Each structure stands twice: as C-alpha cells, then as structure tokens.
Amino acid sequence: MGKENTMNRRAKGTFLAAALAAIFPLAYGSIERPSLLPTPPMGFNNWARFMCDLNETLFTETADAMASNGLRDAGYNRINLDDCWMAYQRADNGSLQWNTTKFPHGLPWLGNYVKAKGFYFGIYEDSGNLTCGGYPGSYHHEELDANTFASWGVDYLKVDGCNVYAMHGRTLEEEYKHRYGHWHQVLSRMEHPLIFSESAPAYFAGTENRTDWYTVVDWVPVAGELARHSTDILVYSGAGSAWDSIMNNYNYNTLLARYQGPGYFNDPDFLIPDHQGLTADEKRSHFALWASFSAPLIISAYIPALSKDEIAYLSNKALIAVDQDSLAQQATLVSRDDTLDILTRSLSNGDRLLTVLNRGNTTVKSDIPIPWLGLTGTGCTYTAEDLWDGSLQKISSHIAVQLATHATAVFRISLPQACSKVVPTGLVFNTASGHCLTASSSCSVTFQSCNGQASQIWQVTSSGALRPLSQTAQCLTVDDGSVKIQACDTRGSNAQKWTYAVTGNLKNAKTGGCLTEGSVQMKTCLDERNGQVFGLPSGVQLS
Known part of the structure; x- marks a missing residue:
C-alpha cells in the first residue's frame, strides 16, 4: 500500500481521472497537468483585511510595497482582487464592468500596472447569479466572463459559491458539481487556461453528516488547481478569536492530505499577519503550519504597514522552500494529544520535515522519538535544521522541543544515505x-x-x-x-x-x-x- 519514500502521484492522478471521468467527460483534470500550477500560489488578496473596501489605490500601493519590501522577491508574485470590484450591472453586450469610481483607470490598466511590477493578476467571481456581495455572478455567463478576464490580463480566477440553488432535479451537491464542472470545461478550452480556485467545498463544511462535503472534496481536484475547503478565515473587523479561526481551518486541512499533489492544493484560506487579535507566536505558527502543508500562501493584510518582523517571518526562505517543494506532499499527523500536534512529511530531495504545534496555553517540553518520524535506521545519526533560526543539531534517538503557548517548531531533517529509508x-x-x-x-x-x-x-x-x-x-x-x-x-x-x-x-x-x-x-x-x-x-x- 505504501511506497516507502514518496507518494506515487501518477497512480493517484490515474485513480482520480478514472473515478471522475463521467463528471468531466470533455476535459482533462488539473491534477493530471501539474504544469499549470506545480506549486501552491503565493501573493495578496484583499478580502480578509478589507472585504468590499477595495479600490485602485489599495492595489497599486500593495504592489509597490511588495516590490520594495522583499515579499515579491520571496515568491509572493500574485495580486488578486476579491468580491465587490464590479459594477452592479453588466454592459449591453452582457460583459462584466468594473466599478469606475473604485477603479478609475480600469482593470486592464491595473493589470498592466501590477505586471510591470513583476506580479501576476487575479480576479474573483461567483458560480451563482450574484456574488456574495450582491454583484453580478457568472451563472450562464461563464465563457463570456472567462474570455473577458483573459482580455484584461487575468491568469487566476477564484470562483465563489454564494447564491447557488439546486436546479433541474439535482441535489445541491450535484448543482455545485455541475456548475464547477462547467467552469472547468470552459477554462480547459481556453488557449491559456486560467488557474481555477474553487470555493465549492466550503459550502458543505461544518455539517454533522459529512457525506456531501466528502463528495465535493473528491471531485474538486480534477476540476481546478486549488479549493477552499472550510469557512473563511476571520476577517479583520470580525467578532471572535482569530487564533480559533486559524485552528479551525488548520484542523480541516489535516483531514485532506490524500487529495494533494503537484497541480492541486488544499486551501485553508488566507494568511492574516496584521490581525490585531494575534500574538507574534500565533502569527508565526499560522505561516509555519501553512508552509508545512504546502498550502497557498496568500496574504490578506495592509502590506505597506507590515512590521519588519512580520516581513521577516513571511520571507523565511527555508519555510518558503518547504511550501514550494516540488513533491507537494502535505504534512500529516503523527501524534496528537490535548496539547501537542506532531506532523511529518517527505521533501523532494529525501529530507524529512518535522512540525510541532503547541495548541495549549502553557509552555511545553517534549522529546520526540526518531521512529515517530518514519525513520527506521538503527545506529543512525541525523542532522536537524531549525527552520526558524538555521541552527543545526545532531539527533540519533529523539529530538527535543520547547514551545511557548501557540508556538510552532519546524525542523528539516537530513538523512544519511545509509539511513535514508522512510516508512509512512x-x-x-x-x-x-x-x-x-x-x-x-x-x-x-x-x-x-x-x-x-x-x-x-x-x-x-x-x-x-x-x-x-x-x-x-x-x-x-x-x-x-x-x-x-x-x-x-x-x-x-x-x-x-x-x-x-x-x-x-x-x-x-x-x-x-x-x-x-x-x-x-x-x-x-x-x-x-x-x-x-x-x-x-x-x-x-x-x-
């Protein structure tokens, strides 16, 4: 059952294609064409920080700041608009229009602006007749809208799932499958297909009977390149605990590792580094956990005002390398108790990743045995690099960690050739x-x-x-x-x-x-x- 070093991605893609061929008979799945998005996207989106309070200046200032503060060069190379960018009415020919008050120079101009700064340009729409914010949705306009976006220089499309209702005798799950499947076919027929970010699974999360949610997360890896599987991360102005929101989405992500591979990524939603409800350790944990998952790293914050410390951890080269690792394997749970989560995964060069999260409210110490990491060599000595500070330690029986509340440690463990065997x-x-x-x-x-x-x-x-x-x-x-x-x-x-x-x-x-x-x-x-x-x-x- 287990290939003892890495997952057999070809077998996984073949299984998905065979199982879902009846759903998308005219198109081929993104998990079978990983060249479109071989590693998870990185960049900026306005929603969690600004919601509908967006305009042209926000995006030009964001692009300028990311180009100058090192985030672009660290890999955050996408600028994505979310909901509320459009006018309330379509043009006479049916095409979407941008809000000319918010975007006086127009979206093609904005696309050219961010591209000149070294970024790709992304946009938002909805699979219903209205977006979540009440603007025109793309239902029955999918092909027109896709071509319109492409003409504006867009290469990344997030399709939300508000205002979707069961039609023609279909169940609600079947309706989402129909609409997102149609989007998949539209995008696949384009000369240059847009990266497709799906929100369908999020609309079935949180139910006691998860059959429909499981069913949706089965088909989204063939329909698009990434899918948001659970609730929105807490918005800047929202009530509640930002840390609890992060943990909610983190926990959902731990359920879905089997779906991920080059070309398709589980999306636990945005990074929120300037949220006023988070401690410094919680912010760093958020980033480290998402990187350990090889999850999309899309920042939703006021980028020009980020602190030097926030820029520094978001630009951590070692953790970004983990996130962007070509194997795209998602870290999974090795152990869990009331306080500690321990996760591991393999990396493309044969290294092993160890991530340890303290979910508790006090500082903890723990010794993690080497066999827990899937390492079976007897008499072996391994080198563990702390990916926060770059320090190295030799380990042979266990690795010791000490973590403050809500902190996360991440180690990259090098395996000697004679001790390179890994058992899942x-x-x-x-x-x-x-x-x-x-x-x-x-x-x-x-x-x-x-x-x-x-x-x-x-x-x-x-x-x-x-x-x-x-x-x-x-x-x-x-x-x-x-x-x-x-x-x-x-x-x-x-x-x-x-x-x-x-x-x-x-x-x-x-x-x-x-x-x-x-x-x-x-x-x-x-x-x-x-x-x-x-x-x-x-x-x-x-x-």
Missing part, C-alpha cells in the same frame, strides 16, 4: 469523529480520543500492512469478521493487507470490506460515510 508513519484517525485507531497489549483495537501514545502511531508497510509502533511485530488483521492485531505474517496474508482509497476508505484484501468506526468492525464499503473515512500518514500510496 502516523495516526490512523476517523476524519468525522477525530478518534484514533489504538492498539492494546491484549491484541484488541479500539477508536479512542487521541492521546499522544505510541499505541496510536502506525507504520504502513509497502506490502499494505499496518503495525503499531508500540508492537511492531503485530499487524492489523481481520480474523473471523473481527479486527485485531496479530503477529505479522511474513508470507503476506490477505487478512493483513489493506488498501487506501482517495475517498478515505481502508479496504481489507481478504474480505473486501471497509474498516468502520464503532466497535472497530468490517462493514460493506459505502459511499463517503462518516464512519469509513480515515486520515493516514503522508507517503501512503492510494489505490
């Missing part, structure tokens, strides 16, 4: 309940609250076996209909072979059934049911 290692958890698969000394397995113990950390072997770090000679086994751990069969028993689908199902080779949360049982594989969708470690090959 981490949590097997239900993405609806958050409960972790747990092995006991009595050979039983249960789903429990995640507790940071080795009994909840699983290795996934290349033969498709799952074995807990607490008992590596034992493998997850189906025996007479029950699920337990038994001595690993070196002959490769089908009862110990599991396949992992892009839908999140863990299917047993002997029974053909799927692991199901409850009393840990095997049941008939169903379509995107809460009890059968699991997150697994990064590096596990999808069937």
Whole structure:
C-alpha cells in the first residue's frame, strides 16, 4: 500500500481521472497537468483585511510595497482582487464592468500596472447569479466572463459559491458539481487556461453528516488547481478569536492530505499577519503550519504597514522552500494529544520535515522519538535544521522541543544515505469523529480520543500492512469478521493487507470490506460515510 519514500502521484492522478471521468467527460483534470500550477500560489488578496473596501489605490500601493519590501522577491508574485470590484450591472453586450469610481483607470490598466511590477493578476467571481456581495455572478455567463478576464490580463480566477440553488432535479451537491464542472470545461478550452480556485467545498463544511462535503472534496481536484475547503478565515473587523479561526481551518486541512499533489492544493484560506487579535507566536505558527502543508500562501493584510518582523517571518526562505517543494506532499499527523500536534512529511530531495504545534496555553517540553518520524535506521545519526533560526543539531534517538503557548517548531531533517529509508508513519484517525485507531497489549483495537501514545502511531508497510509502533511485530488483521492485531505474517496474508482509497476508505484484501468506526468492525464499503473515512500518514500510496 505504501511506497516507502514518496507518494506515487501518477497512480493517484490515474485513480482520480478514472473515478471522475463521467463528471468531466470533455476535459482533462488539473491534477493530471501539474504544469499549470506545480506549486501552491503565493501573493495578496484583499478580502480578509478589507472585504468590499477595495479600490485602485489599495492595489497599486500593495504592489509597490511588495516590490520594495522583499515579499515579491520571496515568491509572493500574485495580486488578486476579491468580491465587490464590479459594477452592479453588466454592459449591453452582457460583459462584466468594473466599478469606475473604485477603479478609475480600469482593470486592464491595473493589470498592466501590477505586471510591470513583476506580479501576476487575479480576479474573483461567483458560480451563482450574484456574488456574495450582491454583484453580478457568472451563472450562464461563464465563457463570456472567462474570455473577458483573459482580455484584461487575468491568469487566476477564484470562483465563489454564494447564491447557488439546486436546479433541474439535482441535489445541491450535484448543482455545485455541475456548475464547477462547467467552469472547468470552459477554462480547459481556453488557449491559456486560467488557474481555477474553487470555493465549492466550503459550502458543505461544518455539517454533522459529512457525506456531501466528502463528495465535493473528491471531485474538486480534477476540476481546478486549488479549493477552499472550510469557512473563511476571520476577517479583520470580525467578532471572535482569530487564533480559533486559524485552528479551525488548520484542523480541516489535516483531514485532506490524500487529495494533494503537484497541480492541486488544499486551501485553508488566507494568511492574516496584521490581525490585531494575534500574538507574534500565533502569527508565526499560522505561516509555519501553512508552509508545512504546502498550502497557498496568500496574504490578506495592509502590506505597506507590515512590521519588519512580520516581513521577516513571511520571507523565511527555508519555510518558503518547504511550501514550494516540488513533491507537494502535505504534512500529516503523527501524534496528537490535548496539547501537542506532531506532523511529518517527505521533501523532494529525501529530507524529512518535522512540525510541532503547541495548541495549549502553557509552555511545553517534549522529546520526540526518531521512529515517530518514519525513520527506521538503527545506529543512525541525523542532522536537524531549525527552520526558524538555521541552527543545526545532531539527533540519533529523539529530538527535543520547547514551545511557548501557540508556538510552532519546524525542523528539516537530513538523512544519511545509509539511513535514508522512510516508512509512512502516523495516526490512523476517523476524519468525522477525530478518534484514533489504538492498539492494546491484549491484541484488541479500539477508536479512542487521541492521546499522544505510541499505541496510536502506525507504520504502513509497502506490502499494505499496518503495525503499531508500540508492537511492531503485530499487524492489523481481520480474523473471523473481527479486527485485531496479530503477529505479522511474513508470507503476506490477505487478512493483513489493506488498501487506501482517495475517498478515505481502508479496504481489507481478504474480505473486501471497509474498516468502520464503532466497535472497530468490517462493514460493506459505502459511499463517503462518516464512519469509513480515515486520515493516514503522508507517503501512503492510494489505490
């Protein structure tokens, strides 16, 4: 099941294409053409900071500031407009018009301005008849609008999902699939397709029954290049906790690693570095976590007023290199308890990433064992680089961390050639309940609250076996209909072979059934049911 160094991206793309060919029969999916967006986008968007309070001056000042303060040269090379840029009425020929009070020189002029400063130009529309702000949506105008945007110099399009209603007997999920699928076909037929940022999954997030949400996040990787999967990050003027908002979107992102690869990126929404509700450590954590995910790094802030410290952490070359790594693998959970989240992933040169988040309210110290990182070498010494300050340390048994409240540590670990083997290692958890698969000394397995113990950390072997770090000679086994751990069969028993689908199902080779949360049982594989969708470690090959 698991290729023991990197995910087999070709296999993943083939699976998605085959499964979704009926949805988009006339076009090919972006995850199959990663050249359009091989690494996640970086840049600026006005929404979280300014919402509808946008105008020409905001964007020219932003472009000027990013060109002079180092952000553009650090990789933030996109200037994107969000909602409320347009006039309330279309022109007589049906085309969109910009608000001439807000943009007196016009959007083609603005596009030329930001391009002259070294930026790409992006824009916003909606798949409904109205945008979220009440301006003309693109429903029934998709091809006209796409060509209009291209004529203005736009190469990046965010399509929102407000004011979408089920039509022609379709369910609401089917309606979104129809509309975003049509957008995909329109863009794919263009001589120079626009990068397609989708918002469809966000409109199904937050429900107790996640079947529709799971279904939408299944098809968006073929329809576009990135998709916003959950609620908006807290806007500057909004009520509530900015840190809680970041953690909400972070938690959603941990559920979706299996979908990401070069050409398609899970989007947990904007970076908000000047939000008045965040501490310095929370701002740095926000950036470090998004970089560890290889998530889009789109800043929504008043760029000219960012402090030197904010510019410095946003320009961190080592973390940006992680975000832009060509493997595009998303960090996944190795361990979680009431305080610490530990995540790992592989990088394209064979290095291993370790990210540690303190979600608690006090300073914590922890020693993280090397086997938790998927490193199996005996007697090996590794070099760990702290990506915040560049310091190096040699590690052989564990790596020590000390973190203030809401702080995040990130280490890039170099593997000697003789110790370069990596086995995908981490949590097997239900993405609806958050409960972790747990092995006991009595050979039983249960789903429990995640507790940071080795009994909840699983290795996934290349033969498709799952074995807990607490008992590596034992493998997850189906025996007479029950699920337990038994001595690993070196002959490769089908009862110990599991396949992992892009839908999140863990299917047993002997029974053909799927692991199901409850009393840990095997049941008939169903379509995107809460009890059968699991997150697994990064590096596990999808069937």
